[in-house]
Amino acid sequence: MKAYVLKEPGVLELINTEARKPDTGEVQIKTRACGICGTDFHAYNGKHLAVKYPVIPGHEFSGVITSIGEGVKSFMPGDRVVVDPNITCGQCEYCKGGKENFCENIKTVGINYPGGYGEYVTVPEKVVYKIPDTMSFEAAAIVEPVACIIHAFDNTHVPLGGSAIISGTGFIGLAFLQILKGMGYYPVYTMDTNPTRNLLAKKYGSDKIYTGIDDLMESDIIGKANVVVEATGSNSILSKTIDMASPSGKIFAFSVYPPGEKIEIESNKIYSKEISIFGDFVNPYTMRKAINMISSGLIDYSGMEDPVIKINDIGNLFQSGKRNFIKPLISYE
Template sequence: MKYLAAQYQGNQKLQLVEKEIPILGEQDVLIRIAAATICGTDFKIIEGNFPAEPPVVIGHEFSGYVEEVGSGVKSVRPNDLVTIEPHIFCGLCKYCRIGKEHLCANKKGFGVRLDGGFAEYCVIPEKTVYKIPDYMSSSVAALTENVGCCIHGIERAKIDIGDHVAILGGGFAGIVLAELARMNGAGQVYIIEPNSYRLAEAKKRGFLTIDPTIENVADNLLRATHGLGADVVIEAAGRIETARQAMQLICKGGTILFFGVVPPNEFMEFSPNDIFLKELTVLGSHINPYSHYKALEIIENLNLESLITARFNLEQIEDAFIYAKSGRGFKVAVYPHGVPI
């Protein structure tokens, strides 16, 4: 059976193509994709700033209904609504064998090196398929992978009760990181974001905001933190400018978390003496190890439906990417079988 898919062809080209559904293995699940959301990584793949293996159907944040299962599948059955943890690990390299599978030397990702979610159908191994609770919509279920990444980042940052947390970037991930930081006991959460629409959402959720287009970020944050700086600074914009700024906002003994995906050809200078004198902790956060399950447990409390601000059919994939890049909202969802009424 043939199906429609948005395939990255390389050379910054995304194209709608017809593909043939592969034969299912014993542990495979055929998913009729209900919703897939656009991530910043998808842009970076198309721009050539993120390693992918074209031709490949992109999209790694998605949910769908089980259409068919292999003979050995036991955890899901046809018509179940499921979400996908989109990574396959080799199980044999050093990192897999010391409990750090997400750093696997031979990792493959659906939507990056394996066909992903901007398609009518996708075949996924059972071990990466999660049945979702009945109360959750397919649109919110598609966001589980992103929420799992945010949970991993917050766990890495080790936020303490009463901490001042500054988040550079108030997009979808920035808002989720802020919500999780507050759940973990942060005393104040500051979102630094130039987009007025996103700032308004952050304010509505009760976060303190700084608009870098009209305010001096460092001065405002120092004033709010009694001249000390933030205990935790999270770079969530994926921009070299905000990565540099993180070093200016951190207090002594603080933690800087690089969460956003800064293009690999971008570099910054810093003084090792600053890290030495301030006893800083500088961390990265990569994907979502062992946090997809946790994301399903907490996602209901994050009020994410309101952050899906535009919806498109699969045939409108180019328009969906144009809208997402405009920054007029938060998450853009693509529905391969039609936008729900």
């Protein structure tokens, strides 16, 4: 099979290698679509602490089962599926305590386990989910990031209705926008410097769009937003979210921030405004919810698609250094 291997930071190489046959309890999947995530760029640039080089990247992928190992009972060759990339041990204290995302022995597809930048991926049966016949492979490839967003809502018990600010309208910010609007949030203000993303924010229901953080900080919603989503990855913007939030407001720090960097906040405001700040680490127990949410039409993917990339062209995308996109997908057709 063809596969791109990230040998070390900045070195992504197309190779021909043997597709691994499934062992007991495993399935082999022919990849049909794979999302390219900001995490992949962090890995490429050597800024993701969990990556073990060399690795075949790609953790947002869907496909068709081609073969199954002994003991597999839930799947057959030909099944259309999507994969939760987090392979947990089920035995450590975190797994037993319902916190599998902090598993002490976790393996993550595309990070330290071969992923969807290859034409075939072999994974344990337990991380595989069937998708409806009506769901395209491209739509299925966004299930994993949507599942991460749902985990944020599960963690925070966000109520219906209210007002919100979303900083950053890449795929994550636009998905948050659609979910919050579906939950009755009004107004929802968005901020991004990218004109294409701002057009999509308007399409998906943003009530007011800002093209810079300074203008946003002067708006009438500052200090009144019940929910604040930081999805730019900027620590300087994250430090401002405490001023954006209303009393008892909830802040989602929903980015992979640079390791070692720190922010300054006025700590008294956490106390006096009863502010809650939440991190969000991967997607435990939310894959099926994400499949249902996308299938229901709540998450509209139309317009977010960037030009489809063929496997031979992956290297060119990373070498160019350009990241002016929403959610590029690799096609294996």
